[in-house]
Amino acid sequence: MNISENNEPGSTIPATTVAGVSEVATEREGFLITDSALANHANLVHVDFPPVENGVDYLCSVVDHLTDADPPTPRALKYAVLHLQAAAEVLLKARLLRENWSLVFKDPSAASRKSFEAxxxxSCTLRRPSTGCATLLASELTTRAQEL
Incomplete structure (x- = not known):
């Protein structure tokens, strides 16, 4: 039922009664929104995954998808591959950020702090790494090879 037929938009009406407790609802843009829905929205947990934590979480997901069933289902393999690619990209960008924030840009020469912060x-990708990324990786490989 569209409550606008009987009430003006934004009007408050009794929505439900559960265990003798009445809940109030408000129509906003054609949707019936209850007080409890608004309260739940206000109490949402802030989700924050810094890049390295996010990359490791993707890797944990890969392991979960590959070990939940023996053998893994086609769907599990699909998500394992997707999450492995996402992990590699996120961890690469985290490493580039440690070196210099502009290296995560597809074109670091066009990087601006304002556009980065916004x-x-x-951004660069595994398929199209930035020139700075290639230089950094070559430098690290050379350094590691010399250490051996």
Whole structure:
């Protein structure tokens, strides 16, 4: 039932009664919103996954998908591959950020701190790493090879 037929939008009406407790609802933009829904929305947990934690979480998901069933289902394999790719990309970008924030840009020469902080840029990917990424990786490989 569209409550606008009987009430003005934004009007408050009794929505439900559960165990003798009445709940009030408000129509907003054609949706019936209850007080408890608003309270739940206000109490949402803040979710924050820093890049390394996010990458490791993806890797844990890969292991879970590959070990939940023997053999893994096609769906589990699909998500294992997707999450492995996401983990590699997130961890690569985390490493680039440690070196210099501009290296996560697809084109580091066009990097600006303002666009970085706003998240308004195209980032490098595993398929299209930035030139700075290639230089950094080559430098690290050379250093490690010399240590051996």
């Amino acid at each position: 998240g308004d840029f195209i």
